[in-house]
Amino acid sequence: MNAPVPPKAAPSPPLRRSDELNGGCVCVTLDRRVLARTLDSEVGAPGFANGLAEAHPWLFAHSPLFVPAATLRQMGQVVAAVEAAARLPRYRQAVLAWASPLAHADFGPAGVLMGYDFHLTEAGPKLIEVNTNAGGAFLNSLLARAQRTCCASAGVAADTPSHADFQARVAAMFREEWRRQGRSGPLRRVAILDDLPEAQPLFPEFRLAQALLASQGIETLIGDPRDLEFDGTEVRLQGVPVDLVYNRLVDFALEEVSHQVLRRAYEAGRLVVTPNPHNYAVFADKRNLTLLSDPERLRGLGLEPASVGVLQSVVPQTVLVTPQNAAALWTDRRRWFFKPARGHASKAAYRGDKLTRRVWDEIQRAPYVAQAFAPPSVRRLQHQGEAVELKVDVRLYTYAGQVLLAAARLYRGQTTNLRTPGGGFAPVLVVADDAR
DSSP, rough: OOOOOOOOOOOOOOHHHHHHHHHHHHOOOOOOHHHHHHHHHHHTTTTTTHHHHHTTTTTOOSSSSSEEEHHHHHHHHHHHHHHHHHHHHHHHHHHHHTGGGGOOOSSSSOOOOOOEEEEETEEEEEEEEESSSSOHHHHEEEEHHGOOOOOOTTEEEOOOOOOHHHHHHHHHHHHHHHHTTTOOOOEEEEEEOSSSGSSSSSSSHHHHHHHHHTTTTTTEEEGGGGGGGGSOOOOOEEEEOOEEEEOOSTTTOOGGGGGHHHHHHHEEEEEEEOHHHHHHHIIIGGHHHHHHHHHHHHHHHHHHHHHHHHHHHHHHHEOOOOTTHHHHHHHTTTEEEEEEETOOOTTTTTTTTOHHHHHHHHTTTEEEEEEEEEOOEEEEEEETTTEEEEEEEEEEEEEETTEEEEEEEOOOOOSSSSSSOOOOEEEEEEEEEOOO
């Protein structure tokens, strides 16, 4: 008797053109001479680009990321759905329950340059987290202007506004924040604040932001919050009055002693601060992902079915780490990624399969969430003549639910960084749906 013939395996689906390009397009698109001229011109300082390259040699990747148009549309729908949830009174009540008291007051600003971070998985994009004060937008706007055509260009386009459009939209964003807090008259002076700003890795971006706003008629200072002066009515930095603070601090609740002058001025409503503690609490606290990944809870909070469906397909399951579920999470740790509830820049975030018992004990003593691990996609490139595979995430920079810019970060290791040889920020090139 003849043995039964096993059924033929189903053929693998054909690769999308974006997958083919991300796996096979290894040519260099970044024109570093053009980028250097652009950077120097933008800040009006010859040699600025050379200094940036010496201090941060892996800030810019030399090749782009290719993303299907349908994927970017879906990511934009996620932004709209999160913003819709954030407008619901019951959702706000839920997320403010674990926020600092200072965050409960809403002075009006929406929060400039929010960052929605995604991994591109085989099952589609996955929202990893939402960030206030997301860095990189000003750098990425200029990076996109220094690209050469490479590989097959038909059906591929940069997902980047023109520089003039980006400048105008950024200036309009800051002026809108000024108006949202009930201010009238022109926005005269902005202060970009961070601790020891000149020592910050993205200090060059502060200078780019300063130059952009100045070109749009908004005087801009860069300073340390410890240098602020507040007399109960007026806030001054470097001896001059300040109207609005572009807040780059990672003390999201303004709790540190060195930030108390800023806190007092903000709490009194005498200074427009963006993004501010309320923006962070409503959008960026990692505990909010436990709601955004729970369809039943979202429906109970009043979110419309279409938005629930969008979030259900894109936000990985996220749960609070509690004494009640700690043992189960440890046992099943390989499928989870652990993040501090109020973390930033991937600090103290851990893949479950890399956890040690010592770190796990520390996690249980602090507010943490566990997020179902969504593996990042891979970009294959050539670096110094050798083939390399770099992990990818994609960030949408937004304001009030509108996408301003898309950019990618290419990296090695557990989390994104700007220290990977051959990696760094990369422009997003959009591939027409299923174009081949």
